[in-house]
Amino acid sequence: MNKINGEIYMQNKEQKELLVRLGEAQNKFGYLSEKVMIELAESLDMSISDVYGVATFYSFFSIRPQGRNIIRICKSVPCFLKNSQVIIETVEKEIGIKPGETTPNGKFSFHLTNCIGVCDKAPAMMINSEVYIDLTPNKISQILKAHK
Amino acid sequence: MAQQRIVLRNCGVIDPMQISTYLDRDGFKALKKALAGVTQEQIIDEIKLSGLRGRGGAGFPCGLKWELAGKAQVDEKYVICNADEGEIGTFKDRYILERDPFTLIEAMAIAGYAIGAKRGYIYLRAEYHCLLDLLKNAIGQAKEGGFLDQFDIDIREGAGAYICGEESALMDSIEGKRGEVRYRPPFPPSRGLWGKPTIINNVETLMNIPQIIFNGGHWFSQLGTEQSKGTKVFSVSGDVKKPGVYELVLGSRLRELVEGLALAEKVKMVQVGGATGRIIPYEMIDMPLAFESILGAGAIIVFNETRDIIDIVYRVMEFLAEECCGKCTPCREGTEVMVEILERFSRGGGLETDISLLEEVASAMMLSSLCGLGQAAPIPVVNSLQYFRSVYENRIRQN
Numbered sequence: 001m002n003k004i005n006g007e008i009y010m011q012n013k014e015q016k017e018l019l020v021r022l023g024e025a026q027n028k029f030g031y032l033s034e035k036v037m038i039e040l041a042e043s044l045d046m047s048i049s050d051v052y053g054v055a056t057f058y059s060f061f062s063i064r065p066q067g068r069n070i071i072r073i074c075k076s077v078p079c080f081l082k083n084s085q086v087i088i089e090t091v092e093k094e095i096g097i098k099p100g101e102t103t104p105n106g107k108f109s110f111h112l113t114n115c116i117g118v119c120d121k122a123p124a125m126m127i128n129s130e131v132y133i134d135l136t137p138n139k140i141s142q143i144l145k146a147h148k
Numbered sequence: 149m150a151q152q153r154i155v156l157r158n159c160g161v162i163d164p165m166q167i168s169t170y171l172d173r174d175g176f177k178a179l180k181k182a183l184a185g186v187t188q189e190q191i192i193d194e195i196k197l198s199g200l201r202g203r204g205g206a207g208f209p210c211g212l213k214w215e216l217a218g219k220a221q222v223d224e225k226y227v228i229c230n231a232d233e234g235e236i237g238t239f240k241d242r243y244i245l246e247r248d249p250f251t252l253i254e255a256m257a258i259a260g261y262a263i264g265a266k267r268g269y270i271y272l273r274a275e276y277h278c279l280l281d282l283l284k285n286a287i288g289q290a291k292e293g294g295f296l297d298q299f300d301i302d303i304r305e306g307a308g309a310y311i312c313g314e315e316s317a318l319m320d321s322i323e324g325k326r327g328e329v330r331y332r333p334p335f336p337p338s339r340g341l342w343g344k345p346t347i348i349n350n351v352e353t354l355m356n357i358p359q360i361i362f363n364g365g366h367w368f369s370q371l372g373t374e375q376s377k378g379t380k381v382f383s384v385s386g387d388v389k390k391p392g393v394y395e396l397v398l399g400s401r402l403r404e405l406v407e408g409l410a411l412a413e414k415v416k417m418v419q420v421g422g423a424t425g426r427i428i429p430y431e432m433i434d435m436p437l438a439f440e441s442i443l444g445a446g447a448i449i450v451f452n453e454t455r456d457i458i459d460i461v462y463r464v465m466e467f468l469a470e471e472c473c474g475k476c477t478p479c480r481e482g483t484e485v486m487v488e489i490l491e492r493f494s495r496g497g498g499l500e501t502d503i504s505l506l507e508e509v510a511s512a513m514m515l516s517s518l519c520g521l522g523q524a525a526p527i528p529v530v531n532s533l534q535y536f537r538s539v540y541e542n543r544i545r546q547n
């Protein structure tokens with residue numbers, strides 16, 4: 001039994017690149033298209049459904065086109081205690097969309113996310129991989145203006 | 149009890165981009181000591197003697213974990229540093245990584261030597277992408293300095309999944325799969341990453357290693373309580389004047405941290421240990437922080453008198469339902485059922501049968517879930533029913 005499992009693990013080692021490659025594709029194209037997933041499945045000798053399964057498991061991957069800038073506002077308890085709801089409403093008003101949507105001009109996508117690990121400086125959000133802390137409604141418009 | 153800096157001893161003191169500042173603080177001397185004539189068994193014995201237990205929440209004895217992996221007669225072994233700090237209210241590992249990446253690297257190299265592994269991985273959560281360059285720079289400088297001649301460290305980035313902080317899900321994620329938890333046994337020290345013996349330690353656990361090797365396990369075992377040796381780094385957030393990271397000797401009182409250091413006022417309750425952590429009402433604030441009582445990963449979320457217990461528990465359960473990997477039924481279905489009931493209560497409703505239903509689902513989840521998420525998810529609910537039951541009962545009555 002040990003040996004059989006050992007061999008299965010060896011065969012699957014190509015797959016270890018999958019997360020890295022999905023991350024690269026996500027960064028390059030802004031989302032994981034069907035074409036990208038099929039190509040990855042072929043090059044890593046995996047089934048398409050396995051690639052799709054991984055692509056849809058992680059919240060930083062998207063299988064639908066996203067805006068150029070992805071806003072993620074923390075909705076977890078420590079930010080909630082510091083009025084993250086006001087920040088969420090301010091962003092909604094500023095860019096005119098609800099969580100889960102993308103602006104028609106493709107500039108922003110907007111999501112609510114779980115704890116981003118800056119609870120001592122709540123409320124907080126990320127835009128792409130940049131973290132913004134100690135947010136106030138006034139800060140929001142300035143921050144958003146800085147993104148093209 | 150008091151504050152003492154073991155894990156954080158270099159934080160704010162060294163330049164995280166310059167290895168020379170770390171060397172000035174006895175950096176890599178523990179590794180040198182380990183490699184110069186100390187056997188692998190002696191290192192593991194020293195860790196066992198120290199009494200160090202895992203700081204990620206589970207509290208498993210570190211030396212025992214290393215011993216199990218060390219004994220395995222296999223060429224290929226791995227050391228993994230769990231830097232997937234996704235627990236709600238926890239930010240200590242980010243604080244440590246951005247201020248002292250070198251101690252972590254030294255610790256991983258010592259771990260590699262102790263168990264006979266030549267490769268290590270740091271699994272960094274996607275939300276901490278901004279730390280990637282800093283970590284790469286530190287690994288590069290350690291390589292140039294000749295400190296990683298026998299041990300390679302790679303960084304693997306997560307992609308946004310709380311469950312990947314669970315060790316078996318983390319390994320599946322490194323293997324390029326969905327981060328779903330595994331059935332155990334086998335445990336990682338016997339069959340872990342790619343089926344090979346693997347030790348997985350939290351950032352903070354590893355940060356203790358160089359000091360233990362340098363000063364000896366006995367020195368470390370003098371600190372703390374009977375079953376909780378050393379210090380713990382706490383992340384304090386919520387209704388406090390001074391949120392932040394504090395390192396205290398284990399056994400210190402919750403009151404000392406919450407009121408004494410973080411300057412909280414009019415405290416109603418404290419959640420200790422993150423989303424699945426216990427809820428401690430103010431009457432119990434003199435409880436010691438230790439594995440014997442309460443600890444978890446050291447997340448301390450403070451709530452003042454204006455907060456509604458049901459609102460908080462509902463939000464926490466929503467989080468857990470969302471982050472559940474979906475592999476086992478008790479957790480996948482149980483968290484959803486709890487969200488539904490708690491949502492009802494939070495809207496001012498609640499049915500006669502809801503309290504007993506919550507308790508029934510809780511006991512099934514605790515008994516039969518596959519991993520810590522499902523097993524511990526009901527804890528805040530159970531605690532809230534224990535200490536704030538009348539709030540639930542009033543809502544039912546008003547309905």
